[in-house]
Amino acid sequence: MIEVRNLWKAFGSQPVLRGTSMRIEKGEAVVIIGRSGGGKSVLLKHLIALLQADQGQVIIEGQNLCELNERQLLRVRRKFGMLFQMAALFDSLTVYENVNFVLRRERKHTEAEMRRLVAEALEMVELPGIEQKKPAELSGGMRKRVGLARAIVYRPEIVLYDEPTTGLDPIAGARIDSLIRRVWEHLHVTSIAVTHDMPSARRISDRILMLHEGVIYADGKTGDILGSSDPIIHNFVNGIPTVRPSATAATALNPTDF
Numbered sequence: 001m002i003e004v005r006n007l008w009k010a011f012g013s014q015p016v017l018r019g020t021s022m023r024i025e026k027g028e029a030v031v032i033i034g035r036s037g038g039g040k041s042v043l044l045k046h047l048i049a050l051l052q053a054d055q056g057q058v059i060i061e062g063q064n065l066c067e068l069n070e071r072q073l074l075r076v077r078r079k080f081g082m083l084f085q086m087a088a089l090f091d092s093l094t095v096y097e098n099v100n101f102v103l104r105r106e107r108k109h110t111e112a113e114m115r116r117l118v119a120e121a122l123e124m125v126e127l128p129g130i131e132q133k134k135p136a137e138l139s140g141g142m143r144k145r146v147g148l149a150r151a152i153v154y155r156p157e158i159v160l161y162d163e164p165t166t167g168l169d170p171i172a173g174a175r176i177d178s179l180i181r182r183v184w185e186h187l188h189v190t191s192i193a194v195t196h197d198m199p200s201a202r203r204i205s206d207r208i209l210m211l212h213e214g215v216i217y218a219d220g221k222t223g224d225i226l227g228s229s230d231p232i233i234h235n236f237v238n239g240i241p242t243v244r245p246s247a248t249a250a251t252a253l254n255p256t257d258f
Contacts, residue, residue, distance in 0.1 A: 001026040001158070001190055002047065007056035009042055016042050018214030019056070026157075029184050029191040031201040031222075034211035035236065040194035041085075041162050043211065047192070048080050048160070049073050081151030081189075082160040086167070087143040089135040089150075095122070096131035099150045106154075121149035124186070125179050141172030145179060152183055159183060161193035165200045177203040198237055202226060210236070 002024040009017040016039040024030050034040050045051045046058050049065045058065045060076050068076065089098050099118045103109055109117065122128055125145040135143055144164065151159055164180060165173035177200050184191040184204075195201055201208060201222070208225040210218040210233060218225055218233050226237055235242060 001061055003059040004046070005057040005059070007046060007058065008054045009046070009051065010054055015214060020211070020215055022209055022216050022219070024190065024192060026190055027188060029204060029206045030209060031205035032192070032194045032209045032211055033196060033201055033236070036196060038211055039214060040211055044160055044162055044192070044194050048077050048082065079157045080160060081156035083144070083147050083151045083162065083164055085163045087147035089143055089146060091135050094131060095133050095146050098135070098146060099153050101150065102154055117153055121153040124152065124183065125149045141168055141175060144168065144176055148179060148183070152187060155187065156189065158190040158192065161191070163195055164193055165195065165197045173197065173200060174203070180204045198226065
């Protein structure tokens with residue numbers, strides 16, 4: 001369903017993606033892990049052409065996004081739903097208006113159909129009956145769940161999650177994770193999340209990719225990656241910092257002393 005080939009992206013003189021390649025099959029639940037600022041969200045945004053690659057290809061069901069015009073890209077983006085890191089709700093709109101935003105813009109449904117679809121999406125994320133509330137009346141976890149309802153209301157084939165548990169306490173985060181699994185299982189979507197939250201990665205994925213220094217360094221089943229003895233993977237997964245010798249320490253020993 002999704003293939004990335006030799007993807008390069010830099011911002012100014014700073015390279016972020018350095019020949020990234022990966023393949024994700026239809027119906028998989030995949031998590032991409034890696035250090036903060038390492039390019040995970042940048043990679044995610046390339047999948048829906050919110051960013052244009054400097055070099056390489058992003059292929060969605062046989063279509064190379066780098067070759068499509070804006071009208072064609074809109075049709076491809078219709079396959080995707082996305083839960084943004086901070087939910088990205090419109091504060092001035094009600095929950096109903098937020099979740100219904102894309103449906104109303106598409107003008108394909110009657111008012112009754114839109115109300116039904118919004119109600120079904122809110123039921124899926126365990127928030128029935130809150131259509132008339134404003135985002136300011138909701139907790140952080142509830143806002144994330146409304147954001148998830150908006151991402152799935154038009155039944156996309158692929159759902160992207162950008163740091164879905166960021167800013168949430170462990171209980172609220174675990175609840176979001178259970179809803180991500182529920183959406184994956186009930187709607188049969190392809191699920192792709194980026195996170196550095198290892199308990200979350202364990203709960204929501206069957207496969208993990210590790211982005212390290214601009215390339216996919218590791219790719220395997222969730223248990224295999226989280227239990228890896230590879231020093232780079234093991235240290236990241238277990239939060240062990242890499243300690244580099246300081247300049248003073250390196251020069252403290254004079255070779256002539258031996």
